[in-house]
Amino acid sequence: MKLHRNLVFAVIDALNLIFNEGEYADKVVQKVLKYDKRWGVRDRGFIAETTYEMVRYKRLYTEIAEVKAPFGRPDLFRMWAVWAVLKGISLPDWKQIEPTPERRIKGRFDELSKIRKFKEAVPDWIDALGVSALGEKKWTAELTALNKKAEVILRTNPLKTTKSDLQKALQNENITTESIKGYPLALRLPERTNVFVTKAFKDGWFEVQDASSQLVAALLDVKAGQRVVDACAGAGGKTLHLAGLMENKGQLIAMDIYGSKLKELKRRARRNGAHNIEPREITSSKVIKKLHGKADRLLLDAPCTGLGVIRRNPDTKWKLQPEFLEKITKVQQDILQNYSKMVKPEGKMVYATCSILPQENQDQVKAFLASEAGSAFSLTAEKKISAATSGFDGFYMALLEKK
Numbered sequence: 001m002k003l004h005r006n007l008v009f010a011v012i013d014a015l016n017l018i019f020n021e022g023e024y025a026d027k028v029v030q031k032v033l034k035y036d037k038r039w040g041v042r043d044r045g046f047i048a049e050t051t052y053e054m055v056r057y058k059r060l061y062t063e064i065a066e067v068k069a070p071f072g073r074p075d076l077f078r079m080w081a082v083w084a085v086l087k088g089i090s091l092p093d094w095k096q097i098e099p100t101p102e103r104r105i106k107g108r109f110d111e112l113s114k115i116r117k118f119k120e121a122v123p124d125w126i127d128a129l130g131v132s133a134l135g136e137k138k139w140t141a142e143l144t145a146l147n148k149k150a151e152v153i154l155r156t157n158p159l160k161t162t163k164s165d166l167q168k169a170l171q172n173e174n175i176t177t178e179s180i181k182g183y184p185l186a187l188r189l190p191e192r193t194n195v196f197v198t199k200a201f202k203d204g205w206f207e208v209q210d211a212s213s214q215l216v217a218a219l220l221d222v223k224a225g226q227r228v229v230d231a232c233a234g235a236g237g238k239t240l241h242l243a244g245l246m247e248n249k250g251q252l253i254a255m256d257i258y259g260s261k262l263k264e265l266k267r268r269a270r271r272n273g274a275h276n277i278e279p280r281e282i283t284s285s286k287v288i289k290k291l292h293g294k295a296d297r298l299l300l301d302a303p304c305t306g307l308g309v310i311r312r313n314p315d316t317k318w319k320l321q322p323e324f325l326e327k328i329t330k331v332q333q334d335i336l337q338n339y340s341k342m343v344k345p346e347g348k349m350v351y352a353t354c355s356i357l358p359q360e361n362q363d364q365v366k367a368f369l370a371s372e373a374g375s376a377f378s379l380t381a382e383k384k385i386s387a388a389t390s391g392f393d394g395f396y397m398a399l400l401e402k403k
Helices: 005-020 025-032 041-056 058-065 073-086 102-112 124-134 136-146 163-172 214-219 237-245 259-272 285-289 322-342 362-369
Strands: 153-156 178-180 183-188 206-208 227-230 251-256 277-281 295-301 343-353 377-385 395-402
Touching: 005 025, 005 041, 005 073, 025 041, 041 058, 041 073, 058 073, 058 102, 073 102, 124 136, 124 322, 153 163, 163 183, 183 214, 206 237, 214 237, 214 295, 214 343, 214 377, 214 395, 227 237, 237 251, 237 259, 237 277, 237 295, 251 259, 259 277, 285 322, 295 322, 322 343, 322 362, 343 362, 343 377, 362 377, 362 395
Parallel strands: 227 251, 227 295, 251 277, 295 343
Antiparallel strands: 153 183, 153 206, 178 183, 343 395, 377 395
16 A cells, blocks of 8 residues: 555544544544545545544554653654554654654564553543443453444435435446345445535435434434424434424424534425425423423434444543533433423324433433423334444433323
């Protein structure tokens, strides 16, 4: 493999922004890929995949390279040299790269690979938390799965097309896709490619959405003509899915505390041809109170640690702090207690997270059902999706029905 200096330097720039400046990996990669318009698909792939892998295995590479934060550029080049040696790539004769003891790197890798927190690259506290929550065997399997590169999964937009027609349209643009059994709108890409430049995407025929995430809206059992509330809508991935399931009929209220995310949802809704979405920013408790007892269906895609989706957001491991779990579980229970009041009698609600921790999932549902606010609800379905067994993101979702 021939290494190009400008591509490696772009990776070093990206790592500096992520590790030292605290910027989000996905935003940084987007920024760095704009450095040179002449870069082709292979060049961009090298930058993105190398950056993500080095973020994913940060603890392992820093331990082998014997460097500590804050990382100077020489430290980042040492980490990169470790990555290259372990990939079997011949190191170039550049002044930025010191003489690298390849045998010692490989030997150290063999030693550290016997210790899970180094092999799978997680902070001590997350490793201890995972063992406590899931047990040694299950946690080890989850970590291994969550360190694999995430596949690109598409969700067909039924407001614009069918899955078979989408497959044909993408094939005409030389993009091969595969159906996934049990996921009626999902298509998997055997080979990664930039699907956002396709005519099908620009025409709103699909969204990129992991297969596990596609199960959430489906579980809510929405019907055309209902009043449905997505109370933690964000930029609206699941909102758009709900609009398709509702056939654009009825009222779909998309709520969030961040108005900027709802603006992004409006833009996506226009492209998707979703006309029944009504964004509402949660500026006070009054916004929720106005809907008490008025929703046929309620989706609570609650904020969480995101430990089920670290394949896509590997920097989450390094940004999370131990105190965040205690904080976010209080927020989750508060959302359940207060937002659930929007559900009509005989209405349904889904509580979901992209976490694999029981503290954020089934424990929250049990606590809610045992409370006064939850006494009117019963649990009718529950899905705990393991990354290790599904091959997709780790998720939790519970369907509750109001008596």
